[in-house]
Amino acid sequence: MTTIESLSRALPADIIITDPDVMERYLHDDAEWAPFEPALAVIRPRSTDQVLAAVTWCIDNRVAVVPRGSGTGLSGGANSLAGSLVISLDAMDRVIDVDPVERTARVQPGVINEHLRTRVAEDGLWYPPDPASAPWSSIGGNVATNAGGLCCVKYGVTGEYVISLEMVTGTGKLVRLGRRTTKDVAGYDLRGLVVGSEGTLGVITEITVRLLPLPxxxxxxxxxxxxxxxxxxxxxxxxxxxxxxxxxxxxxxxxxxxxxxxxxxxxxxxxxxxxxxxxxxxxxxxxxxxxxxxxxxxxxxxxxxxxxxxxxxxxxxxxxxxxAYPALERLGPVLTEDICVARSKVPEVLARIQQIAQSHDTVIAQIAHAGDGNLHPLLVTPPGDDEARQRAQAAFEEIIAVALEFGGTVSGEHGIGLLKRDGLAAELSPDVIDMHVAVKRALDPHGIMNPGKVFESRPATTSQAASEQL
Amino acid sequence: MTTIESLSRALPADIIITDPDVMERYLHDDAEWAPFEPALAVIRPRSTDQVLAAVTWCIDNRVAVVPRGSGTGLSGGANSLAGSLVISLDAMDRVIDVDPVERTARVQPGVINEHLRTRVAEDGLWYPPDPASAPWSSIGGNVATNAGGLCCVKYGVTGEYVISLEMVTGTGKLVRLGRRTTKDVAGYDLRGLVVGSEGTLGVITEITVRLLPLPxxxxxxxxxxxxxxxxxxxxxxxxxxxxxxxxxxxxxxxxxxxxxxxxxxxxxxxxxxxxxxxxxxxxxxxxxxxxxxxxxxxxxxxxxxxxxxxxxxxxxxxxxxxxAYPALERLGPVLTEDICVARSKVPEVLARIQQIAQSHDTVIAQIAHAGDGNLHPLLVTPPGDDEARQRAQAAFEEIIAVALEFGGTVSGEHGIGLLKRDGLAAELSPDVIDMHVAVKRALDPHGIMNPGKVFESRPATTSQAASEQL
Missing domain, CATH: 3.30.70.2190 (Alpha-Beta Plaits)
Structure with missing residues (x-):
């Protein structure tokens, strides 16, 4: 039995995509020049049970899982790996319920951010996190990257609104993580650990968010x-x-x-x-x-x-x-930066970016969640100009170096994905990267959850994996 | 060389306490009836280097570490284990700096909450988290239990104000976790994992908090x-x-x-x-x-x-x-509950607690962060009355059962410590407890960090610990 035949027995045929032409749009996100490889298949599950069956099948067959929302990411986090199973959550797009008294909403991961905002507004409520991609990006993707937005300067990022989530883990367990009430200290904040983990710890299948009264x-x-x-x-x-x-x-x-x-x-x-x-x-x-x-x-x-x-x-x-971002994309490939520095450093860092644009002969347009110190220099290159692309990539790396020089971070809200793994390794100490590897290995002992994203993960050896199996 | 002699070589003599009478007050927190055992010694380090030396010594000698702040905890989280080294952070009590432009403060863990509040008010700034213990509890302890307080209903809990922290890990590494800017998605939120982990993942040696303008x-x-x-x-x-x-x-x-x-x-x-x-x-x-x-x-x-x-x-x-709490303590031993339920359930749960008081013939005074649904029934018993104590303990367990029956949590803000381990096991699924065990083992492979608190941890076997050693 071929691997695909085996997959077809584990899941309904109508959620499996293997036609390369249809698959293509599910193999990468919006990150310019981030590599992606052919997947074994793409699936578009309609239920948590189907996600669970798919992950179980992947564990049994040692196939890597690449979860994705609506693919608006800008760091390659959702890009397919060779032979992987891409799990697109875009068909799980229901707002399950809204509780106006407790001010919460329970949603499937594929719900588009703006759909949720519109729905809860009917009850006089507000879901604050508003990435510029709100009309297109999904709540599941927002959670996986701990997305920011315009509101963050006052209202904070996605993670501050995630009360709990349901997830299929790397060991094939369906777990519910997070609070059931407005606050708790009942064990480790595994909910918070998953927020922003870019699919490396599991596949999120449901999210409960807290809401505010409309401002x-x-x-x-x-x-x-x-x-x-x-x-x-x-x-x-x-x-x-x-x-x-x-x-x-x-x-x-x-x-x-x-x-x-x-x-x-x-x-x-x-x-x-x-x-x-x-x-x-x-x-x-x-x-x-x-x-x-x-x-x-x-x-x-x-x-x-x-x-x-x-x-x-x-x-x-x-x-x-x-x-701004889609408008610039019309002009040619756009490489998007996402550094964040202390607010008092914003003038100086903007000046440095202008110098970098000059010295690398690269057009760098600037937008910024300036009140957060989160800068989005947009490196625009003429289509098909390979030299311009190389200059832009050099400028990209230099901007990351400037962010670190000023005590900032390589990613304020887009995530690390593939494009900023080196930047992350430069930002965090080797001991902290080791902690990441240890935590990933503990929760994903087979190393099947979006491996190689964010940091170079080293899967546990087979005997370790067996002894660590939860 | 005895163990104590060996410890004396690793650390300055004047920070080591071995006199049982002097040690006594460092061996437990304020939790009534939570067990504690004689420690090997208590140390009161004055620097991060001394904490690092102590933890390294504990790893080498396989001695359990019990970190503590000012001991105002109400769940036994800081209670000494037999033969452990209690690390009291009360002498590391400096506000290192306050940055009025970025609105942050960097503090040592032993700083008393109210001292920090008073200090930053000089700059027109406000540190919101205000547990009722604010005049006596330390920021380090507040972080370890993700303390709440009166302000939480609008301003959230301690963790929402912790930007970054410095910690000595269970593998003897000094790491800095968390953000350097107002937001980031640079890797896993290990900062958030440590907040509320009750000393089971490491010893916090420094904390940077964000501040708000004075309201x-x-x-x-x-x-x-x-x-x-x-x-x-x-x-x-x-x-x-x-x-x-x-x-x-x-x-x-x-x-x-x-x-x-x-x-x-x-x-x-x-x-x-x-x-x-x-x-x-x-x-x-x-x-x-x-x-x-x-x-x-x-x-x-x-x-x-x-x-x-x-x-x-x-x-x-x-x-x-x-x-209210110290006033009731004057009347006899007080067992403090800390359940949290949905706000809409507060009337019904308060009524159930009154029934429990009657059926167990126990005085239950009530205070509550009611706007959060966080209830603090206080079970008061006459001093020395063993039967009353047993009735109170039965009432305590029944209140926990009611919290879970109403979809609530066993601890809103005090933590699990020793008193609520059974409650936590009932609240979380076995798979989620397994995730806790896996994460703890990954970050504390020797199992020396406050073992047995929050959940029953199973240290890695020696060969696993060796292969997992970071």
Whole structure:
């Protein structure tokens, strides 16, 4: 019996994809130039039982599992490995229930972020985490990468909203991890360990998130700056003023133009960079915060800074921020950075990135969750230009080195995947990498869960695996 | 060379305590009736290097390590094991630095919670986590138990404020875990794994916490109720109204009287239970929230509910809440529960606890972080009455069973330690307990870190330990 025949006996035929043309779109995420290899098959399970059967089959046949959500990742975390079984959770896309009293929602992993937000808004509730990919990315993928977003500066990242999750482990067990109440200290935070683990510890099959009451309608503040560094100083000033805005985004001229060329939104920023801030503090407090932010922008030398009197204008700017990445992708391959540094270092690091763009003759557009110090330099290359690509890759590595030089991290919210394994190894000490390897081996003794992602895992030897088998 | 002689060569003599009379207070925490055994010695290190030397010595000599903060724990987590080395971090009590721009503080583990709060207030900053033990408990202990407090209903638990920590592992490595920036997804959240792990994964030697701007002065709301169940309904009503107060505490008549008899604070609550709420929403929003809370109390049948016009009165009630535990301890041994249930279940669970008090003929005073669903029934027994103690222990187990029956947890914020290991085993599935054992074995292959706390750990066999040695 061939391996595929054996798989076909373990699972319903209609969830298995083996046609190479149909499989192709499931073999990689959105990371430019991250390698991927042909899979044995792709499956699109419709139930937890099917995921469990698939993982059990993979353990028995020593086939690697590559879990994926909707494939909007930017680090190669969901890229297929040779001979692996790709488990796409996109067909498990139901909001199972919403509890307006406890303010929780239970969802399948394939639910699209924005679908969840829309659904819970019907009950006056809010799911804060809002990656720019919210219209396309899945909650399961958001959890696997601990996704951030615009709201993080005030409301935190995905992991802060995950109460519990259900997962099929590397030993083929279906487990429920996390809290059942608003707080607990009942054992290790294995829920938190899985959040951001990029599929290396198991396949998430259900997620319970906590929700907040819908916030008041916010006020937007826009600032124009004639240099990126001045805009960076605006960010540092807002932080120093003790204000926590509900968003604080930076968009440079290059990004605004790319969006405008695509969508004709009538954006006319006569500036090198703009800062987009928002406050959702209620009533007079919001007015006061908005005023403080305007002053912080002006003190940084803004050529124009004001509360946006016009909701449409503010909406257009925030929409442009969200569309920057796809707009640039239209111009050619885009390599996306995701470093994060202390907020006070933002001006200096933005300047260093500009120098790197010059010295490597590479177009680097800049967007940033600036209020978090999370920068997304976007390295744009002309299609088919191999030399430009090599220059961009060198610039990419140098930006990572700058992040580490400034005490920052190589990934604020996109994850390590394949593209930043070297960066992670440089960021963490060898002893901490060893702890990762030990934990992975403990929970995935066969080494079948997305192996080689995030860090070089060394599967346990067969005898160890047997003795460690849970 | 005896073991003690060998220890004396590894560490300075003046940090080693072997006199049984002096050691005694370091051998247990505040948990009533949790067993503890004679230690080999107690050490009070003054530096990370000394902790590292001590752990290395323990690995070489296969001596168990029992880390402790200031010993205010309520589950026996810091209780000494026979022949163990107790490492008391109380002498490492410095606030190393406070960064007002990044809003962080770096502290040694022995810093007392309230000292940190006072120190950062000088910079207009706030460390939110506020266990009732804040005047006496240490940040290291708070982190080890992921301590909660009054603020959690709005501001979350200790773990949400821990950015990074430095730890000596069970393999004798000094590692730094956690973020360097406001957010990251750089590898597994080992920081979060250590938070709440009750010393079973290593000895924490330094902690970096994030801080918030000091919140506006709050408004207090007091409600009087003629039954615990009505007060519980007040809590459920506040939640249902979509308000997130900055505190929502329940104190019963028994606790108020115990505090008043001790401190003569002139508390005169003509009620079976009071609810203490606070809002720190700014300006008009705060006024509105306070009004909503009063209405929620009234709708639950409060005999009196009002915004406290008198700061002294409000302060006295909140002080009484914090003093309830020591006040009751004056009356006899107190066994403290720490269950947490969904907020909507609070009325029903409070009623069940009252039934348990009757059926076991046990005095059960009630305080609760009610807004979190985190209940602290306090089982008070007359000193020296062995039968009363047995009845109280039976009631304790039955309350745990009720928490699980209602889908809650056995520990909201105190930890599992020794007293709740059976409860944890009942709460988590055997597969999840197996994951705990696997993770502990991976990170502590010699099984020397506070073994037997939280769950029954099975150390790796010698050959496994050797092959797994990091």
């Amino acid at each position: 008041p309608v916010g006020t937007a503040i826009v600032g124009y700056f004639d240099s990126l560094v001045a805009a960076g100083q605006g960010v540092a000033n807002v932080t120093a003023a003790g204000v926590i805005p509900s968003a604080l985004e930076l968009v440079d001229k290059y990004c605004l133009k790319a969006v405008d060329d695509w969508k004709n939104m009538g954006l006319s920023a006569d500036a090198e960079a703009i800062l987009l801030a928002a406050t959702d503090a209620p009533g007079a407090a919001g007015v006061e915060e908005a005023r403080t932010i305007v002053e912080a922008f002006e003190a940084a030398g803004a050529t124009f800074a004001a509360v946006s009197e016009n909701d449409e204008e503010a909406d257009a700017f925030f929409a442009a921020r969200r569309l | 506006p002065v709050g408004t207090a709301i007091v409600g009087y109720f003629d039954s615990l169940v009505a007060a519980g309904q007040g809590v459920a009503n506040v939640t249902a109204a979509g308000v997130i107060p900055s505190a929502l505490e329940l104190v019963d008549k028994y606790c108020l009287k115990a505090v008043d008899d001790w401190k003569n604070m002139g508390l005169s609550a003509d009620a079976e239970a009071i609810l203490l709420a606070a809002t720190d929403a700014p300006g008009a929003a705060g006024v509105e929230e306070a009004r909503t809370i009063v209405e929620a109390f009234e709708a639950a049948g409060a005999t009196f509910a009002a915004v406290s016009e008198n700061d002294e009165e409000a302060d006295a009630f909140f002080a009484a809440r914090r003093l």
